[in-house]
Amino acid sequence: MEGQVVSLASIPTPNNGKNLEEIMQQKAEHQGCGTQGGSGKASCGSGAGQGDLAPEIWEKVKNHPCYSEEAHHHYARMHVAVAPACNIQCNYCNRKYDCANESRPGVVSEKLTPEQAAKKVLAVASTIPQMTVLGIAGPGDPLANPEKTFRTFELISQTAPDIKLCLSTNGLALPDHVDTIAKYNVDHVTITINMVDADIGAEIYPWIYYKNRRYKGREAAQILTDRQLQGLEMLTERGILCKVNSVMIPGINDDHLVEVNRAVKSRGAFLHNIMPLISAPEHGTVFGLNGQRGPSAQELKALQDRCEGEMNMMRHCRQCRADAVGLLGEDRSAEFTTEAVMAMDVQYDMESRKAYQALVEQEREATAAAKRAELENLAGEYSDVKILIAVATKGSGRVNEHFGHASEFQIYEASSEGAKFVGHRRVDLYCQGGFGDEEALETVVIRAINDCTAVFVAKIGGCPKSALEAAGIDAVDRYAFEYIEQSVIAYYREYLDMIRNGDLVHNQRGDAQIRQGAYTAA
Amino acid sequence: MTYKIVASQCTGCSACEPECPNQAISEKNGTFIIDPVKCTECIGFFDEPQCVAVCPVDDTCVIDGAYPRYSA
Numbered sequence: 147m148e149g150q151v152v153s154l155a156s157i158p159t160p161n162n163g164k165n166l167e168e169i170m171q172q173k174a175e176h177q178g179c180g181t182q183g184g185s186g187k188a189s190c191g192s193g194a195g196q197g198d199l200a201p202e203i204w205e206k207v208k209n210h211p212c213y214s215e216e217a218h219h220h221y222a223r224m225h226v227a228v229a230p231a232c233n234i235q236c237n238y239c240n241r242k243y244d245c246a247n248e249s250r251p252g253v254v255s256e257k258l259t260p261e262q263a264a265k266k267v268l269a270v271a272s273t274i275p276q277m278t279v280l281g282i283a284g285p286g287d288p289l290a291n292p293e294k295t296f297r298t299f300e301l302i303s304q305t306a307p308d309i310k311l312c313l314s315t316n317g318l319a320l321p322d323h324v325d326t327i328a329k330y331n332v333d334h335v336t337i338t339i340n341m342v343d344a345d346i347g348a349e350i351y352p353w354i355y356y357k358n359r360r361y362k363g364r365e366a367a368q369i370l371t372d373r374q375l376q377g378l379e380m381l382t383e384r385g386i387l388c389k390v391n392s393v394m395i396p397g398i399n400d401d402h403l404v405e406v407n408r409a410v411k412s413r414g415a416f417l418h419n420i421m422p423l424i425s426a427p428e429h430g431t432v433f434g435l436n437g438q439r440g441p442s443a444q445e446l447k448a449l450q451d452r453c454e455g456e457m458n459m460m461r462h463c464r465q466c467r468a469d470a471v472g473l474l475g476e477d478r479s480a481e482f483t484t485e486a487v488m489a490m491d492v493q494y495d496m497e498s499r500k501a502y503q504a505l506v507e508q509e510r511e512a513t514a515a516a517k518r519a520e521l522e523n524l525a526g527e528y529s530d531v532k533i534l535i536a537v538a539t540k541g542s543g544r545v546n547e548h549f550g551h552a553s554e555f556q557i558y559e560a561s562s563e564g565a566k567f568v569g570h571r572r573v574d575l576y577c578q579g580g581f582g583d584e585e586a587l588e589t590v591v592i593r594a595i596n597d598c599t600a601v602f603v604a605k606i607g608g609c610p611k612s613a614l615e616a617a618g619i620d621a622v623d624r625y626a627f628e629y630i631e632q633s634v635i636a637y638y639r640e641y642l643d644m645i646r647n648g649d650l651v652h653n654q655r656g657d658a659q660i661r662q663g664a665y666t667a668a
Numbered sequence: 669m670t671y672k673i674v675a676s677q678c679t680g681c682s683a684c685e686p687e688c689p690n691q692a693i694s695e696k697n698g699t700f701i702i703d704p705v706k707c708t709e710c711i712g713f714f715d716e717p718q719c720v721a722v723c724p725v726d727d728t729c730v731i732d733g734a735y736p737r738y739s740a
């Protein structure tokens with residue numbers, strides 16, 4: 147859409163006195179240090195999210211909002227729910243609601259026929275040019291409904307071949323469908339693997355439905371893990387990218403996930419996403435009802451850190467509801483109800499989408515360049531001080547959200563190695579009165595980001611600012627509309643200076659709470 | 669006898685529909701129903717009734733006492 151092109155171009159460029167051209171120039175000069183051929187990105191650990199991925203994999207994932215933590219600031223994905231049936235039972239799932247593999251229990255997605263789903267995808271893609279990825283996930287298992295799933299893919303690939311297709315599965319039926327997945331050019335598959343040990347599996351899965359029989363307990367878990375790992379191997383043999391999702395269930399599979407991490411890495415998974423168990427009695431799940439708790443923010447990060455040496459971790463998955471539409475924490479699904487979509491006259495215009503995406507690419511290059519420039523200022527600094535910074539943003543890699551409007555905060559870890567994205571914290575449900583009026587927004591936010599030293603916002607009122615300050619969290623608005631990573635590094639540098647000058651004593655912050663509930667930002 | 673679906677418990681997930689060897693299951697107003705004339709309790713096809721085996725909600729696909737036992 148015209149309007150959005152203009153708004154992207156009018157985002158203020160970083161005001162450290164350089165225009166975009168200079169920055170690009172600087173970027174070009176900077177590519178000397180260990181650039182990996184073909185990826186087109188400088189990769190001195192400071193690039194645009196490539197990390198240690200092989201160039202050909204990076205090429206496939208760099209615009210995928212779920213797989214590249216940097217791309218998820220610039221591109222959007224959507225899920226459609228066409229496959230409600232499932233073939234296993236998980237203790238963290240209540241299938242009256244959404245599937246817990248990707249989205250959270252508690253919100254019901256709209257069920258669509260493949261034809262309705264395809265039309266919805268085209269309508270969204272025509273309105274939101276950043277929409278580049280279509281996923282089929284829960285509720286249910288896409289491969290327990292193969293006809294509906296593949297019919298949807300077929301319809302979309304006919305009209306919109308530029309949209310990437312992905313699907314998420316529990317893996318039980320995966321080996322039977324690998325060839326069809328290859329045929330439809332599905333380039334990303336997510337398998338939820340919570341264990342590779344049937345004894346642990348028996349505590350997570352009460353039963354599976356396999357070959358016309360219901361299997362229970364250990365036997366069920368053994369079949370499931372065998373099928374999952376076999377499916378993973380078959381996909382990687384065919385060059386289809388495979389991500390693994392795991393739900394961290396404290397006391398059941400938390401330590402074991404390190405072993406899962408090794409097992410899936412050795413079979414070629416390119417990314418491992420460890421997500422916290424979301425469990426509350428009102429979700430009606432087995433774990434919700436038996437009081438099984440989810441991990442705290444610190445426990446989750448510690449486990450992700452333990453696995454990171456092994457392979458790429460995905461820390462930005464926001465466990466969206468399955469029919470979410472939009473960028474980052476944004477959800478525009480309300481604009482695309484079935485009724486509205488069916489009434490739309492959809493014209494799919496690939497050229498204007500391409501033009502828009504070219505602008506987004508420029509914007510991304512500029513973000514990466516700004517970060518590298520700031521990193522150079524940090525060169526030569528060595529410190530074991532690490533701080534977490536929460537950022538209010540609505541995308542484009544900038545500090546551009548008002549404190550009071552943020553439905554989630556991005557969390558960055560600043561150290562003498564630079565700025566690293568380590569996760570996000572949602573606060574949307576809290577502000578929608580989930581905790582009653584007596585609880586002010588700032589109290590809620592403080593609980594969610596209590597482990598952070600500072601919070602960067604585009605704007606903040608006096609009251610919340612002093613409440614944050616009282617909790618020891620520095621509310622910072624001087625980086626409004628600046629690039630996030632550049633700002634995080636700049637703040638960190640000042641922070642070190644203040645420690646050095648004796649103006650400040652560094653102390654470790656406490657733990658924070660992970661919010662329980664589906665992602666429902668309006 | 670035949671099986672029936674307890675409508676108040678059915679989530680409408682549709683998992684049972686394609687599994688029935690007799691195409692006895694269909695959707696009606698968001699939940700699913702079993703045609704008692706077509707249901708054979710899966711006798712002659714499988715050891716266990718498929719709708720029961722696949723249904724995510726316990727005690728949703730149950731024996732309907734209103735009909736005599738199926739005999740092949």
Ligand code: SF4
Nearest residue numbers: 212248463464465466
């Ligand atoms: S749930 Fe995770 S993987 Fe799925 S769209 Fe959201 S961020 Fe991506």
Ligand code: SF4
Nearest residue numbers: 688707708710717719
């Ligand atoms: S018992 Fe078997 S035949 Fe009867 S409805 Fe269920 S699946 Fe169909």
Ligand code: SF4
Nearest residue numbers: 678679681682684723
């Ligand atoms: S499997 Fe059970 S819950 Fe699902 S549609 Fe059939 S009867 Fe309803």
